[in-house]
Amino acid sequence: MKTNNNLNSRRRFIKTNALLGAAAALSWGTASDALGSVILKSQKPALMGGDPVRTAPWPKWPVWKSETDEKRILEVLRSGVWSRADVVAEFEEKWAETVGAKRCVTVVNGTNALVTALTQLDIGGGDEVLVPPYTFVASVTAILATGAMPVFVDTDRETFQIDPDKIEDKITPRTKAILPVHVCGLPADMTRIMKIAKKHNLLVVEDACQAWTAEIHHKQVGTFGDAGCYSFQNSKNIPIGEGGAVVSDNDEFIDRCFSYQNFGNPFGSVVGAVNSGTLMMGTKLRWTEYQAAIGLAQLERFAEQNEIRSKNAVYLRNRIKDIPGIRPYRLYDEVTKAAYHLFPFRFITEDFQGLSRDAFIKALRAEGIPCSNGYATLNTMPFLENTFKTKNFKKMYSKEDLDYKRYMENNQCPENDKLCNEEAVWFTQNMLLGSHTDMDDIIKAIEKIKNNAETIKNAEKS
Numbered sequence: 001m002k003t004n005n006n007l008n009s010r011r012r013f014i015k016t017n018a019l020l021g022a023a024a025a026l027s028w029g030t031a032s033d034a035l036g037s038v039i040l041k042s043q044k045p046a047l048m049g050g051d052p053v054r055t056a057p058w059p060k061w062p063v064w065k066s067e068t069d070e071k072r073i074l075e076v077l078r079s080g081v082w083s084r085a086d087v088v089a090e091f092e093e094k095w096a097e098t099v100g101a102k103r104c105v106t107v108v109n110g111t112n113a114l115v116t117a118l119t120q121l122d123i124g125g126g127d128e129v130l131v132p133p134y135t136f137v138a139s140v141t142a143i144l145a146t147g148a149m150p151v152f153v154d155t156d157r158e159t160f161q162i163d164p165d166k167i168e169d170k171i172t173p174r175t176k177a178i179l180p181v182h183v184c185g186l187p188a189d190m191t192r193i194m195k196i197a198k199k200h201n202l203l204v205v206e207d208a209c210q211a212w213t214a215e216i217h218h219k220q221v222g223t224f225g226d227a228g229c230y231s232f233q234n235s236k237n238i239p240i241g242e243g244g245a246v247v248s249d250n251d252e253f254i255d256r257c258f259s260y261q262n263f264g265n266p267f268g269s270v271v272g273a274v275n276s277g278t279l280m281m282g283t284k285l286r287w288t289e290y291q292a293a294i295g296l297a298q299l300e301r302f303a304e305q306n307e308i309r310s311k312n313a314v315y316l317r318n319r320i321k322d323i324p325g326i327r328p329y330r331l332y333d334e335v336t337k338a339a340y341h342l343f344p345f346r347f348i349t350e351d352f353q354g355l356s357r358d359a360f361i362k363a364l365r366a367e368g369i370p371c372s373n374g375y376a377t378l379n380t381m382p383f384l385e386n387t388f389k390t391k392n393f394k395k396m397y398s399k400e401d402l403d404y405k406r407y408m409e410n411n412q413c414p415e416n417d418k419l420c421n422e423e424a425v426w427f428t429q430n431m432l433l434g435s436h437t438d439m440d441d442i443i444k445a446i447e448k449i450k451n452n453a454e455t456i457k458n459a460e461k462s
């Protein structure tokens with residue numbers, strides 16, 4: 001009986017999908033209202049009152065399992081040792097080992113991991129740091145926090161990463177570092193970036209705040225440059241609430257980072273005369289022991305989750321890449337592993353009968369598929385001009401340097417503008433933690449909108 005039922009439902013599934021497939025084949029690129037209205041009710045866009053493709057919830061985030069995860073945190077609570085001690089040190093060791101770096105220092109969050117790395121590489125007032133505009137705002141505000149000047153290098157829209165072809169044009173005698181961001185968890189082209197950095201004697205601070213254990217040629221991002229920075233904020237793939245880390249193979253540098261997160265007190269090679277007291281300008285960015293206990297629990301499941309995301313991302317990408325108007329991210333040839341914090345693709349209005357990206361997103365959400373338009377253009381946000389007006393910046397830079405109009409002209413990123421304002425669409429990492437059937441829902445919803453693009457466009461207009 002059971003077998004029979006399964007067979008029947010399988011036949012039904014195949015039949016339905018064959019019908020949808022035929023409708024899809026017929027209607028792509030044609031005005032197909034007539035066909036659209038005679039097929040299934042389920043083919044009427046949810047945005048216009050049809051049945052949504054999906055009503056089931058998506059995998060919840062963060063994942064926390066009391067049975068396995070709470071033992072360590074209870075031990076910490078009951079011990080009364082809550083400030084930085086052995087559990088934090090254990091996490092640091094484990095993270096360094098996980099990413100294949102010699103050393104790791106934790107700090108309160110990813111933003112301060114970047115600030116720590118930049119300041120302890122002595123980047124500051126008067127220096128220029130090259131950064132992509134397609135990132136979270138903290139990549140840029142971290143540069144400003146040191147007193148250095150962010151210089152934007154345009155985005156490669158196919159990979160969503162900093163365009164290596166455009167880096168050298170932006171190098172001046174004041175350029176001190178490149179801050180590549182492995183945005184969405186997809187590796188930036190570190191092979192070329194490191195070549196350019198060597199040639200021009202530049203430091204490299206990798207923002208791997210979305211790219212835990214992503215790899216190029218089996219070497220992890222975050223270990224190519226002088227420092228790699230990570231975030232463990234709650235939305236990230238290793239969620240601790242808040243948390244950050246800096247990794248490096250350079251002992252002297254990591255000792256300085258450690259000292260910096262602990263008021264500038266002596267640590268390792270950061271030593272002075274006996275009883276000399278605090279040695280350098282530091283601050284306090286220390287972890288608590290409970291953070292580390294949560295982090296260690298999350299690390300237990302991280303590799304497996306990453307594997308699932310990876311498989312789903314490859315499956316989804318392969319099945320939507322040939323839909324005209326849907327252009328998923330491209331990975332560089334040398335990438336051996338991605339972290340998929342996000343699944344980004346480009347939506348091309350012209351291939352969807354002129355349907356706007358906003359309307360596409362609205363329609364996709366109505367079908368039960370959460371999605372967003374991603375980052376806004378960072379290089380045009382008011383925080384830059386407002387930083388230029390501060391006392392510190394006025395003391396460190398000339399009037400010409402702080403001429404905002406001139407700065408804007410020198411920092412135009414037309415490719416990034418197009419990506420942010422017209423094309424990008426994101427799915428979040430938790431959606432990739434389900435099954436291939438979940439991915440099929442995304443595919444069906446996109447195809448449904450594709451088939452009804454004209455109708456949705458007209459409904460949106462009226």
Ligand SMILES: *Cc1c(COP(=O)(O)O)cnc(C)c1O
Nearest residue numbers: 109110111136138139209231233
């Ligand atoms: C999240 C993030 C940061 C900042 O990390 P926090 O832990 O939130 O401070 C920096 N850069 C990128 C690319 C990020 O995604």
